[in-house]
Amino acid sequence: MKSRSYPFIAYFFLLPILQVMVFDQFDLGTQLVPHVTLLFLIFYPTDADQTFYLFAAFLYGLYLDILHSTMGLQAAACVTAAFLRPFIITSVFGKNHGYVNIRLQQTPLLALSAYSLNIVLIHHMVFYVFGVSSWSQWLWVIRQFIFESLYTLLYLIAIMFLLRKNKQ
Amino acid sequence: MQQLVNAIIRFRNGLVYLMLISLSIFLLQQSSAYHRSLVANVGVFFGAQFSDIINSFTSYTNLRESNNRLLQENQILLDQILYKEKLPSDSLYYSSIPLQVIRNSFTNSYNYITLKGGMNSGIKNEMGLVTAQGIVGVVQFVQARYSQAISILNKDLKINAKLKNSNHFGSLTWTGDDPTKMKLFDVPKTATIKIGDTIQTGGMSTIFPPNLPIGSISNFVDDPSTSFYDIEISLFQDMTNLGTVFAIDHPLAEEVQSVQQSTNEK
Numbered sequence: 001m002k003s004r005s006y007p008f009i010a011y012f013f014l015l016p017i018l019q020v021m022v023f024d025q026f027d028l029g030t031q032l033v034p035h036v037t038l039l040f041l042i043f044y045p046t047d048a049d050q051t052f053y054l055f056a057a058f059l060y061g062l063y064l065d066i067l068h069s070t071m072g073l074q075a076a077a078c079v080t081a082a083f084l085r086p087f088i089i090t091s092v093f094g095k096n097h098g099y100v101n102i103r104l105q106q107t108p109l110l111a112l113s114a115y116s117l118n119i120v121l122i123h124h125m126v127f128y129v130f131g132v133s134s135w136s137q138w139l140w141v142i143r144q145f146i147f148e149s150l151y152t153l154l155y156l157i158a159i160m161f162l163l164r165k166n167k168q
Numbered sequence: 169m170q171q172l173v174n175a176i177i178r179f180r181n182g183l184v185y186l187m188l189i190s191l192s193i194f195l196l197q198q199s200s201a202y203h204r205s206l207v208a209n210v211g212v213f214f215g216a217q218f219s220d221i222i223n224s225f226t227s228y229t230n231l232r233e234s235n236n237r238l239l240q241e242n243q244i245l246l247d248q249i250l251y252k253e254k255l256p257s258d259s260l261y262y263s264s265i266p267l268q269v270i271r272n273s274f275t276n277s278y279n280y281i282t283l284k285g286g287m288n289s290g291i292k293n294e295m296g297l298v299t300a301q302g303i304v305g306v307v308q309f310v311q312a313r314y315s316q317a318i319s320i321l322n323k324d325l326k327i328n329a330k331l332k333n334s335n336h337f338g339s340l341t342w343t344g345d346d347p348t349k350m351k352l353f354d355v356p357k358t359a360t361i362k363i364g365d366t367i368q369t370g371g372m373s374t375i376f377p378p379n380l381p382i383g384s385i386s387n388f389v390d391d392p393s394t395s396f397y398d399i400e401i402s403l404f405q406d407m408t409n410l411g412t413v414f415a416i417d418h419p420l421a422e423e424v425q426s427v428q429q430s431t432n433e434k
Contacts, residue, residue: 031275050181058188069280072195083185130196131276
């Protein structure tokens, strides 16, 4: 096993715990929760085997489902975001990016944010389309989808910004 | 054959994705409440520990709000005790155990409540959970220190309820739209109802005692093609804001259940 896999194994187990313990509490009295667990899907090495990545994303989603009692909802959302990630990378970073990893320190924050936004939007779209119990309140669902995506993105950008500052 | 293998290898990611998404949808859609709650039980084991730690921190920040709510609840409980003295003695069989809510979901179709308190505190399966404002859920899984309950905001749960004024019974379920509203079905049109009427627990099981408040009628449909009303209930209890709940202990629950079981077997 390559040594660079170790941090991702740690992220796999620790991020969902951090989500439940800390970020689930940041709902500001609304029903909006920042899904910082998406950092795992965002920073997973882009040159790694895509099939393995899909399985990892699925298991990661199931792990989140168990912690949140949501049964398959996070798994569907995570695996869809993982499946579409190569297309997002091509559209955001260009075609030649296939063999270069997305690195927190080297990639411009703006490009990183655009890439994260796409992952967040896909994840949240699946999360809400599959998770909504009734479409009679579709306006509420759309509003929830938009605001929670932006709220999550805000947290992701803040975390990435802080980590960059720290390492510099 | 070789081409087929090549095609599979070429599109393996797409195929893996289809397989995994189907598996997710299967997990999501499967209707067995047992399997869903089995996974939820694993979640209690892992999730409850974390939620408990967090809750111990956040409870400090909400002290003022909790105090106010406790004062109100005490007031209402006191009123109920005074009221109870006038009821027949059978209502005094029930005793209650206070439990702290450490996790409460209300945004999914099948919501659960995680509670601090389990077998060690005397919690048993199928105990009803109430607050001074109304009913909250039914205990489903009990571990030593934690337990999990099906929230009334869970499409699987059906609760026996009745109209306060006329003793007509119906079945109370959540349709999944609004956490402040539920639906009461199977109330015959012989009942006279109006908006604002109070709905109470029916007491036809050992889960909830009779005559506990649930909510009031906010709307109803009188469809001429059926002989039952379609009633919308506005809940008294705000299900998005739960602090302490009370598990109702019916000391004769096991006896009543064994009698019901033996009747069913006949």
